[in-house]
Amino acid sequence: MRHTGVGVRAAYIVWTALRLATESIRAHKLRSFLTLLGVIIGVASVVIVGAAVEGLGVYAEQSAAKTFGTETFLVAQVARAVGRREYYDKLKRNRPIRWEDLKYLEATTGDRILYSPYMSRPAEIKAENRIFDDGLVQGVSWTLSFLRDVSTSEGRFFTPEEERNRQAVAVIGEDVRTTLFPTGSPIGRKIKIQGVDFTVVGVQEKLGNVMGGLRDNAVFIPVTVYRRMFGTPNSITLFARARAGLGLSLDEALDVTRAALRARFRLRPNQPDRFDTLTPEAVRTWTQNILAMISSVAVPLTSISLVVGGIVVMNIMLVSVTERTHEIGIRKSVGARPFDIRLQFLLEAVLLTSLGGAVGLGLGVAGARALEQILGTTLPVTWQYAALALLVSGAVGIAAGWYPAVRAARLDPVVALRQE
Secondary structure, three states: OHHHHHHHHHHHHHHHHHHHHHHHHHHOHHHHHHHHHHHHHHHHHHHHHHHHHHHHHHHHHHHHHHHHOOOOEEEEOOOOOOHHHHHHHHHHHOOOOOHHHHHHHHHHHOOOEEEEEEEEEEEEEEEOOEEEEEEEEEEEOOOHHHHOOOOEEEEOOOOHHHHHOOOOEEEEOHHHHHHHOOOOOOOOOEEEEOOEEEEEEEEEOOOOOEOOEOOOOEEEEEHHHHHHHHOOOOOOEEEEEEOOOOOOOHHHHHHHHHHHHHHHOOOOOOOOOOOEEEOHHHHHHHHHHHHHHHHHHHHHHHOHHHHHHHHHHHHHHHHHHHHOHHHHHHHHHOOOOHHHHHHHHHHHHHHHHHHHHHHHHHHHHHHHHHHHHHHOOOOOOOHHHHHHHHHHHHHHHHHHHHHHHHHHHOOOHHHHHHOO
């Protein structure tokens, strides 16, 4: 029974403190709102930045899938570099991947591995009286449609016969289609690249332009036609994957290609590769590391406004203690303990910042959704960032309300009653 009585008293004390704190907030609505602006902005900033970081992660995953597929890897003189120094170091150390190297790989490992060369250059694309300035002409093999996710919304990808016979056919991106052929289907119609007429045989499925990056400006043409028009660059990029039905994993297929290239370049067992490779897993790991670094810097920076908001809350609570000195004296004179007074003001500060956190969370979610529409990408608001924002706002309330609450609890009731 004694424990029940203690529990009832504790519940009554907390309820009373909550009621008094709520009444104080309601009595000064405008001041409470202005006090919370810093907390609201801080929480909304944390949520939006968190959503942007998560969105970058989603975009990186989607880009990796579109670039590699799930079982495709890349071979190049420089496939990946962090910073200019690493890029030039690899460029100096590694050998160019030439057309003859591709033919060697096809001859020695082509029964197990499927390859496609990749070459690209920007170009102006014309059709009738219209011009598309931002085209990216990509010389590839017909096998690329199996190596990468190059799905078509209309038509098809070019065939082995068209590639072998050097037929001027093209698969265009959605931006190219809408600019050059705003009405009707482009299939069977002509586009002009460097004065050469190409027949459109397919339209790549729309990828969307994300964060200013163009992804629907591609024009895929057979690599045989590309080489005739533009020549072969000093070093080419290769996409590769194991042929279906052989049971080779990505790592096993990569090892087969590496062993063949090492033999081609006459590398001894103790020598490192003189070429670069890249896998989807490596891209994901690298992306996650970059995003972790961005998050570790961006989130604390956006949280500065929460600190500023906490300082504002503390100042307002100190003003509130001064204004309500007489009220505190009355409560103490009728039996309120220092703990009761301290709890009242502490709960008031926590209620204020928690309310600001909830409003900031709502604004952050709305802001993320608005940015999704503007940027054309996904900005997921994860529960981790939402929970972090609310927990931090509550912690700010405790930190900001503690000193004013202690100061109120220490007031002498006799002195406080004299205060008008």
